Structure formats: C-alpha cells, structure tokens
Amino acid sequence: MAISNINQLLIRNLEAFAATRPLLVNIADDGFIAQYLVQHNVTQLDSYHSNYAEYQAAKRIVNPRIKSHFCVEYQAKNQHDMAIIHFPKSKAEFSFTLAMLAQSMAKDATIIIVGENKGGIKSAEKLSSEYLEFCHKVDSARHCLMYVGKFKASLPHFDLQQFYKYYSIKVQEKQLKIAALPGVFSQNALDTGTEVLLAHLPKNMSGKVLDFGCGAGVISAYIATVYPETKLSLVDVSALALHSAQTTLTLNQLTGEYIASDSLSNVQERYNFVISNPPFHQGVKTHYAATEHFLAQIKQNLHKNSCVTIVANSFLKYAPIMEQAIGKTQTLAIEKGFAIYQCELNNKIEKNN
Known part of the structure; x- marks a missing residue:
C-alpha cells in the first residue's frame, strides 16, 4: 500500500512525536502506525476513528500497545499527552473534534494537526483559536502542512447536542x-x-x-x-x-x-x-x-x-x-x-x- 502524503509528512517528523500515551485522530493506517510504534517502543497508543473502514484497518494491527476506537464521541480513560489530528474535510467537524478532545488531554499536551493544502488545513490557525492557545505551522511537504498547538485551560465541558x-x-x-x-x-x-x-x-x-x-x-x-x-x-x-x-x-x-x-x-x-x-x-x-x-x-x-x-x-x-x-x-x-x-x-x- 502506498503511503499517503499526510503520513509521509508525519513519518519525517517521527522523532518529534515522543509521548507516553498519544492519541491518533482519524489517521488512516498505511504503515505510519507501525513505524511510530517501532520508533517509540514504550508508547501506549490509542487510535480513534469516526470512519468505520479506517477503524477496521487499525484493528488489524497486531500489537498489544495499540487500542482502536470507533464511536461518535471519544472519551479517554487515561488522559493523553499528545494528539495527532487529521484535519477533516468539514471545517465545522474540526471545531467539533477539538471541543470533544479537550477533556481527554492532559495539561500541556501537544496537539499536532496535519492535512492536505487543498483540504482546508491552511485555516487551522484561525479555526482553532477558540480552543487552542496557539497553533503554529511547523512543517510542510508533499502538498501537506503540519501545525502544532496547545489547548487553552478551562474549556467548557463537551456537549454533543450543541453541535x-x-x-x-x-x-x-x-x-x-x-x-x-x-x-x-x-x-x-x-x-x-x-x-x-x-x-x-x-x-x-x-x-x-x-x-x-x-x-x-x-x-x-x-x-x-x-x-x-x-x-x-x-x-x-x-x-x-x-x-x-x-x-x-x-x-x-x-x-x-x-x-x-x-x-x-x-x-x-x-x-x-x-x-x-x-x-x-x-x-x-x-x-x-x-x-x-x-x-x-x-x-x-x-x-x-x-x-x-x-x-x-x-x-x-x-x-x-x-x-x-x-x-x-x-x-x-x-x-x-x-x-x-x-x-x-x-x-x-x-x-x-
């Protein structure tokens, strides 16, 4: 399977993604997850998908250090110190995703956002201003961009019905x-x-x-x-x-x-x-x-x-x-x-x- 442009961008930054309990959000698996687990060999990884096909692909990875989730609302049992988010095709869904994740992230958790240039990723900084203290572009390759951010303190509790x-x-x-x-x-x-x-x-x-x-x-x-x-x-x-x-x-x-x-x-x-x-x-x-x-x-x-x-x-x-x-x-x-x-x-x- 060919590695997507987004995952190629992530792979070239693997060393920077060190975390104890990272969360992947709608990151399709085409080899990136396996490489991440090899690079960070003590990590306990969670992979959340709102797309059932991508969830099934992640479930097929045979490794006790990864847990896959498919649901409308993700809630972590143990807070994450990093999240890597695939910027969705809907800008409204991006806000939904950030609002949902805030309560599952530890204080000072690193937020990574990746997406294709033509998929709306260039608006990540503006769209995340309600939820993130900052959102800075840190890399670009293969017609894709990567941003890093950090959640604001004391965000409202997520309410699915409000969206x-x-x-x-x-x-x-x-x-x-x-x-x-x-x-x-x-x-x-x-x-x-x-x-x-x-x-x-x-x-x-x-x-x-x-x-x-x-x-x-x-x-x-x-x-x-x-x-x-x-x-x-x-x-x-x-x-x-x-x-x-x-x-x-x-x-x-x-x-x-x-x-x-x-x-x-x-x-x-x-x-x-x-x-x-x-x-x-x-x-x-x-x-x-x-x-x-x-x-x-x-x-x-x-x-x-x-x-x-x-x-x-x-x-x-x-x-x-x-x-x-x-x-x-x-x-x-x-x-x-x-x-x-x-x-x-x-x-x-x-x-x-």
Missing part, C-alpha cells in the same frame, strides 16, 4: 425534522439529489428496506413516515452519520436498525428494497470505489423480487454497473443534474411518477 444542526423539510406533503452533526452529508438543508430521489421512490414499499449511505437519515425518515410497515436498516461508514440518523428518526417517532459498515461488510440480511443516495466523495477527492463495490455486491443481499433504486449525479455512469451486477436497469428520471436508476428483479414494481 447538532436541526431543520425541517416538507416532501410530498410530509413534514420531517432532520438532525445532523458536523461533517454529515446535508447537514444544513435537504440536498437536491435526495429531493429528486424521494420523488421517484417505488410505490407501496413493504418488508425490509436498506438505506445505504444513510447520512442524516432523511431517506429512511421519509420512507418510514409514508410506509410505516417497513423495517428499516440504515448503513453508513461514519459514526457521526449513524448517530445523526438515529437522532433524526427519534425526532420523528420512528425506529430503525443502525449498522456501521465498510460498504456491505457488516450487512447480513436480504432486503425487499434498497434505496441509496450513495457517496462519491472521500476527503477532498472524487472517489467512486465504495459505491461501485456496493452496486457490484448488493445482489447477495436481495430477495428474488427485490428493487434497487439509487440517485447519482447524471455524469456518473452507474447504470451499466447495475445492469451487469444486478439485472435490467432503467433510468426513471434525469432532473436537476441527477439521474434515478432502478433495477427490479421481478420487473413488477409500480413507481411513483
């Missing part, structure tokens, strides 16, 4: 309340792709429904409101998204099953309907692999009379993948720059048009 954004939407005469944490897709408003998808859902949905890449739970909340007899499974790779989706459904007096999964890795059941506004961005780069893998593998989780409906930017050619992997696929609509693709295994599903 939620709430808004209401009205879809096909149905009023829904939406809740989303920073970094979750459509945190501030209903996105156009989902709006188009909800107007072209299959009619008379029943049985088990899989919402792949559930985000804040908008799709599932609408389906459960219109078709209350359905049994919903909401899947996402993000701990923040899953917590948001659960909050959204609770706000609307709805329930579902919430599955953290790297694509379909933890999806075990078969479904009557699969609905998705699948992600095609990872970090700051366009990334299709997760969606293409989902479409290529989803047939194993379908009943014989199932229906798969997705929305995608119209320039993304997912229809041929669905045709080959699942079955005959039709384009239901192309609206506002988005296409609705549907594959019906029995070709008898009635649509809402």
